[in-house]
Amino acid sequence: MHQPKAEIIAVGTELLLGQIANTNAQWISQQLALYGINIYHHTVVGDNLNRVVGAFSDAHSRSDIIIVTGGLGPTEDDLTREAFQQLSKLDMVEHKPSMDKIELFFREHKVVMTPNNRRQARVFTDSIVLDNKVGMAPGMIVSYDNRKWVFLPGVPREMMSLVTNDVLPYLLQLVGNKAIIKSEVLRFIGIGESILEHEIKDIIHGQSNPTIAPLATDSGVIIRLTARADSSEDAIRLIEESKQEILSKIGNFFYGTEQQTLEQQIVDKLRVSNKRLALAESLTGGMATSKLVSVSGASDVLRGGIVCYDPKVKEGVLGVSSKTIAAFGTVSEECAIEMATNVCLVLDADIGISFTGVAGPNESEGKPVGMVYIAVCTRDGHQQVEEFRFQGDRDTIRNRAVLKGLEILFNLLKS
Amino acid sequence: MHQPKAEIIAVGTELLLGQIANTNAQWISQQLALYGINIYHHTVVGDNLNRVVGAFSDAHSRSDIIIVTGGLGPTEDDLTREAFQQLSKLDMVEHKPSMDKIELFFREHKVVMTPNNRRQARVFTDSIVLDNKVGMAPGMIVSYDNRKWVFLPGVPREMMSLVTNDVLPYLLQLVGNKAIIKSEVLRFIGIGESILEHEIKDIIHGQSNPTIAPLATDSGVIIRLTARADSSEDAIRLIEESKQEILSKIGNFFYGTEQQTLEQQIVDKLRVSNKRLALAESLTGGMATSKLVSVSGASDVLRGGIVCYDPKVKEGVLGVSSKTIAAFGTVSEECAIEMATNVCLVLDADIGISFTGVAGPNESEGKPVGMVYIAVCTRDGHQQVEEFRFQGDRDTIRNRAVLKGLEILFNLLKS
Known part of the structure; x- marks a missing residue:
């Protein structure tokens, strides 16, 4: 299939009510754009059989590849299969591996399976069934009347997993994509997007392959480099030179x-x-520790953490001196240093990091909302502490404090 | 116009490339849903004349109100007007107030106006021209063949301003909407979407006012009740009865x-x-504590937490007996109970909750990925512990464990 026309249909009344935005279509479009597959339409239609059949029929008349998200779940509102059957007259069968998985789920969760859950295991005969590794309803690729129909669950996590592992490889083979596209993301911390862009302005404007796309994210600024070439080696070389x-x-x-x-x-x-x-952790409340625990294998290097949210815990468990708290308060350089030093000792670690500050919404101990101290102390005597003034609401201040703490730790460890 | 069918068309290739999500459609849908105007389709089409004409023609054949965002700007890619002209054969004229405004803008900014900027001032004869208070291109409402076509700029700020000030009042008058709309969200935990729907199936099918819309979210299932009535009191009463x-x-x-x-x-x-x-917290690594700290005022009731990720911390700081760990492992009922009991003592609390389990990706101590124990112990002797088998990747398992722990705590506290 050369230069196929593709489109995306999302099924779900919640989209038409504006309860969620169609970020699935955005994400799939990004993935396909990267590989040169062009999307010509996005459509959203509600959980109504006639209208879903109508949307499918329009798509069938104009596109070669139709990707459908949503409507594969267990409830009576989930009508994607029924609508496609009405269009295609293809038969459905119960897919045993999927049904086994659904039954296992309910057994393990000690919940009685209601009959409607069987609906999720139905697949079209001769379809390619895509194993949903993070959810219940399988995906499907159906060849019908010279079109490829791809059916995916609407839950973003499940959809993304299936697109990445199954759908993209299938489509790339289908379209015989021979231009090699390579992409690499570079990640930066401690520099804002506008300054970053200013610093590399000449590089961005001086070339078009690879493309250089900076983007601000919640965990720093990233730059995506995307190169096209006739060979994998050439694409990698182009990216490496720009990098x-x-x-x-x-x-x-x-x-x-x-x-x-x-x-x-x-x-x-x-x-x-x-x-x-x-x-x-005081104001961050375990968030920094949790981020580190999210890394597989963290157990090798992470002793643990103490969330000393209450001043009494700072004293009692962490052994911050009551004199320090009385003289400087819990939101102070002095308290932060004792917290970092003592957590090292109490948890038998080599490096301790501490967070104390005012997350808001009200000031505390006469210190303003957003004031945060982060200290790092090591067993061999290194000590550093910094004061920050973060802007934003309670969650934003806590998130920024955690990110800054990770940045400080990273800079210490790389030096 | 009674119970009209409405739809939204977004024009712009940037949407099909996934550079942005169609949040305009989401926002407009929310506004109209609130006033009982039903949206039946969202469509996105790129900056291509034939395809935009095609999308307009489809919409014209099935809807009474068609809202179009984007494609009104100054560049040659902005084809919304041309496409509608091709469909409707209506004439366009230059709108003098809009042209004056555009010229003034360029004079004030001391920039030479390129001729293509005149394109933005063209409006259909007999249309209602909507003054764009935060941008250049005016909006338009066109009556054609018993349909109402609403044209709006794609820039969200400009679109929102026009919808709020001009389009909503116009549409409400058009549909003769005098009804009061009230909406309430009910939140549930510990029950899946399919079982919840099964349980209240008769209620859902037995009535249409209020509408009852269940939706699965990351923090349980929600039900949105939306009632229409002639008075605020009646709407509130309808919701209360359903609730x-x-x-x-x-x-x-x-x-x-x-x-x-x-x-x-x-x-x-x-x-x-x-x-x-x-x-x-062991596998959850501080995530549960952090969720509670996110609540403003948590300091009144939260002593803190110990992230005992390393077994040595379980023993050394929490005082879990080495015999327990040797006999049952750290992923066990026995260890969970000691963790919960001891954290109460160590942090001087009334209630202790503990999480221990295998987040993956590899099994641990011979226990499978996803096996999690959650225990709750109180100072006055209450003890409970449960075993779970969560599905998913590392982050999913940790998130589900935290949510389940919060559910257990809530159920204990409400009883």
Whole structure:
């Protein structure tokens, strides 16, 4: 299939009510655009059989590849299969591996399976059944009347997993995509998007292959490099050249590529240097520790953490001196340093990091909302503490504090 | 126009490339839903004349009100007017007030106006021209062949301003809407979407006012009730009646309304009963504590937590007996109970909750990925522990464990 026309149909009344935005269509479009497959329409239609059949029929008349999200679940509102059957007259059968999985789920959760759950295991005969590794309803690819119909669950996590593992490889083979596209994401922390863009302005404007696309995210700024070439080697070389040019300007702020996270890098660097980490968290309340625990293998390097939300816990469990708290308050350089030093001792770690501050909405101990101290202390005597003033609401302040703490840890470990 | 069919068409290739999500359609849908105007389709089409004409023609054949966003700007890619002209054969004229405004803008900004900017001032004869107070291109409402066509710029700020000030008042008058709309969200935990629907199937099918719309979310299932009536009192009464009927069936799983979170409810109930909470987290790594800290005012009832990720921390800081760990492992009922009991003592709390389990990706101590124990112990001797088998990747398992733990806490506190 050369230069096929593709389109995306989302089925779900919740989209027409505006309860959610159609981010599924956006994400799928991004993936396909990267591989040169053109999308010509997005459609949203509600959970109404006639209208879904209508949308499917329109799509069938104009597109070669039709990707449908949603409407595969267990309830009577989930009508995607019925609508496609009405259009195609294809038969459905119960897919035993999917049904086994559904039954297992209910057994393990000790919940009685209601009969409507069987609906999810029905697939069209001769379809390619896509195993849903993070949910219940399987995906399907159906060849019908020279079109390829791809059916995916509407839950974003499930849809993304199926697109990445099954649908994209299938479509790339189908369209015989021979231009090689390679893409790499560079991740930066400690530098804002506008300054980053300013620093590499000449590089961005001086070339078009690879494309250089900066984007601000919740965990720092990323740059996506996308190169096209006739061979994999050429594409990789083009990306590598641009990457080196960019890093020569802003390499100080670089921390990783692709899906690498700051917490992953920290865990890796701790493992290499054979150091154990412990955390003492007040306003962040366990969020920093939880981020590190999200890294598979964190157990090798992470002792644990103490959430000393109550001042009495700071004293009683962490052993922050009552004199320090009386003289400087819990939101102070002095308290932060004692927290970091003591958590090292209490949890038998090599490096301790502490967070104390005012998340809001009200000021505390006469300190303003957003004031945060982060300290890092090591068993061999290194001590550092910094004061920050973060803007935003309670959650934003806590998130920014955690990100800044991870940045400080990373910079310490890479030096 | 009574009970008209409405739809929304977004024009712009950037949407089909996934550079942005169609949040305009979401927002407009929310506004219209609130006033009982039903949207039956969302469509996105790129900046291509034939395809835009095709999308307009489809819409014209099935809807009474068609709202178009985007494609009104100054560049040659902006084809919305041309496409509608091709469909309707209506004439366009230059709208003098709009042209004056555009010229003024360029004079004030001391920029030479390129001729293509005149394109933005063209309007259909006999259309209602909507003054764009935050941008250049005016909006338009065109009556054609018994349909109402509403043309709006794609920039969200401009679109929202026009919808709020001009389009909504126009449409409400058009549909003769005098009805008052009230809506309430009910939140449930511990019951899946399919079982919930099964339980209240008769209620859902037995009535249409209020509408009853269940939706699965990351923090349980919600039901949105939306009632229409001639007076505010009547709408509230209709919602209250449905709510009571629903709660009589599944009230056990109800935890709050509107934006109330489970963690908020837990903090409130702890405050009312004057109890202090402490957490011991292994696989969840501080995530449960952090959720509770996200509630403003948590400091009144939350002592803190210990993230005992390393077995040595379970022993050393929490005082879990080495015999227990040797005999049953850290992923066991016995360890969970000791963690919950001891964290109460160590942090001087009234209630302790613990999480221990295998987040994956690999099994641990011979226990499978997803096996999790959650225990709750109180100072006055209450003890409970449950085993779970959660599905999914590392993050999903951790998230589900935290949600389940909050559910257990809530159920304990409400009883």
